Amino acid sequence: MSSGHRLRDVEQQHPLLDREEAAAGSTVGEAERVWFIQDGCGMVCAFITWFLVLYADFVVTFVMLLPSKSFWYAVVNGVVFNCLAVLALSSHLRTMLTDPGAVPKGNATKKYMESLKLKPGEVIYKCPKCCSIKPERAHHCSICKRCIRKMDHHCPWVNNCVGENNQRFFVLFTMYIAMISTHALTLSGYQFVTCVKVQWSECSDFSPPVTVMLMIFLCLEGLLFLSFTAIMFGTQVHSICNDETEIERLKNEKPTWERQVRWEGMRSVFGGQPSLLWINPFAGLRLRRLLTTSSRKAGAEFSV
Numbered sequence: 001m002s003s004g005h006r007l008r009d010v011e012q013q014h015p016l017l018d019r020e021e022a023a024a025g026s027t028v029g030e031a032e033r034v035w036f037i038q039d040g041c042g043m044v045c046a047f048i049t050w051f052l053v054l055y056a057d058f059v060v061t062f063v064m065l066l067p068s069k070s071f072w073y074a075v076v077n078g079v080v081f082n083c084l085a086v087l088a089l090s091s092h093l094r095t096m097l098t099d100p101g102a103v104p105k106g107n108a109t110k111k112y113m114e115s116l117k118l119k120p121g122e123v124i125y126k127c128p129k130c131c132s133i134k135p136e137r138a139h140h141c142s143i144c145k146r147c148i149r150k151m152d153h154h155c156p157w158v159n160n161c162v163g164e165n166n167q168r169f170f171v172l173f174t175m176y177i178a179m180i181s182t183h184a185l186t187l188s189g190y191q192f193v194t195c196v197k198v199q200w201s202e203c204s205d206f207s208p209p210v211t212v213m214l215m216i217f218l219c220l221e222g223l224l225f226l227s228f229t230a231i232m233f234g235t236q237v238h239s240i241c242n243d244e245t246e247i248e249r250l251k252n253e254k255p256t257w258e259r260q261v262r263w264e265g266m267r268s269v270f271g272g273q274p275s276l277l278w279i280n281p282f283a284g285l286r287l288r289r290l291l292t293t294s295s296r297k298a299g300a301e302f303s304v
Helices: 003-012 040-065 071-097 110-116 167-197 208-242 246-250 263-270 287-292
Strands: 035-037 138-141 146-149 153-155 160-162 296-298 301-303
Touching: 035 071, 040 071, 040 167, 040 208, 071 160, 071 167, 167 208, 167 263, 208 246, 208 263
Parallel strands: none
Antiparallel strands: 035 301, 138 146, 153 160, 296 301
16 A cells, blocks of 8 residues: 555544534544634635625615515515525635644654554655645645645635635535625616616615615625636536646646546535535534534634
């Protein structure tokens, strides 16, 4: 057995995220921790993301829907938009607070090396930055200050790396943001047409200038978010289906692993057969463990 496979087997004995298959058997360890990176830029970007989503929700609800004369139009669109917003923000939280697949820091010790029982001549890789034995397909993140398994990229908007354990939530985040952006743009277009027909009288509880400014900013935000998240969603799905991370693609790394392409890749990321659980950011979340575990600081991140 090669050293890469040997290291990968050792790491998988301690999963960093309880997926659907392992949720029942996961107890104490890395799976019981909530990850949070203390990066100033990332925290600001995460705050801006939440602010913009909540701003869109405010404009849609209080500027467009509540003043509407059609009760069912307001109710249906309000429920749909707010549900999508909750799913988007929940996916953002799961991406940000989930360990992306960090390799234990400082595990390149003599005792650990002996426990691997390597054969003479076998080669293993050590990261000089975090003093960790580097599994196959792991890369070091200078912001997280850790080696991350299957690291795709570090995204400041979710204040975290996108890696082996949280890529699913990042894909859901981009999908739901693209959906609410499309919904907001559609509602904005309909609202503009309605307000022009009635000459801006009784189409909003706000004055016409304020209404126009709020809606223009919402349209700009929607176009920007839709363009970014739709492209990112497409690239992520493409990477999953080809079993190739963005870093591996940019570095043009030749695969030394057995690729899981198309549906195999999707099942490895989302878990199990296609179902509604694939699009549920709450799947596998156990609030009891978050409430009963104590927090402690560990380097650049909080582990709970």
